[in-house]
Amino acid sequence: VNDVTAPFGHDVRPSARPYAQRKQLWTHDAKLKGLSLYLAVVQKNLNADLIFLVNASGDTIAASNWDQEGSPIGTNYADRDWYLANKEGRPSFQYAMGRATPVPGLYFASPVMQSGRYVGSVVVKVDLPKLSFLITQTDAYLTDEYGVIILAQDKSIEMQALPDAAVFSLSEQARQARSARTNFTKRDP
Secondary structure (H helix, E strand, O other), rough: HHHHHOOOOOOOOOOOHHOOOOOOHHOOOOOHHHHHHHHHHHHHOOOOOEEEEEEEEEEEEOOOOOOOOOOOOOEEOOOOOHHHHOOOOOOOOEEOOOOOOOOOEEEEEEEEEEOOEEEEEEEEEEEEEHHHHOOOOOOOOEEEEOOHHHHHHHOOOOOOOOOOOOHHHHHHHHHHHHHHOOOOEEOOO
8 A cells, every 4th residue: 555655645636637537547557456456355355345545635546346337446535524534644434425336335444644644545435235234123223423314224214314413514515525415304303
């Protein structure tokens, strides 16, 4: 990971290349492809759905599903909460809708540091539907940190928000980036 992120550096800016061009370039780069192959092995061992690496600008440069539809290579994640926490050197996790696929998930991210400076993040995603076995009681549900119901036995209440949920204080842009929607129905207590 350090060898792959080193050429990008700590002060890299998001790539100005068009998405298709950077995806093609980073998917076929020999070093990045080697890391992607390694991430695929780790993904299987962890029973995760995806592992990817972003550089210091938030651009995804390697992914365990590098050769599949829905690979995040070339996608920028600089607006995600996990990225912002990692940039400060803190590990983080976040619920969010997939950006490369429309599958919601839990993202666990760890900063990659070189000489005390942030150079990227290693991110592990677990698709939310895979965790449905955790909610077996009829009235049980799981919310994200903003009070949005992200997993429930009763699927009709998913993506509703608790009455005083913090999601209502977020901008429309932030709600769209997190959940791929701007409006949330309030869940009656």
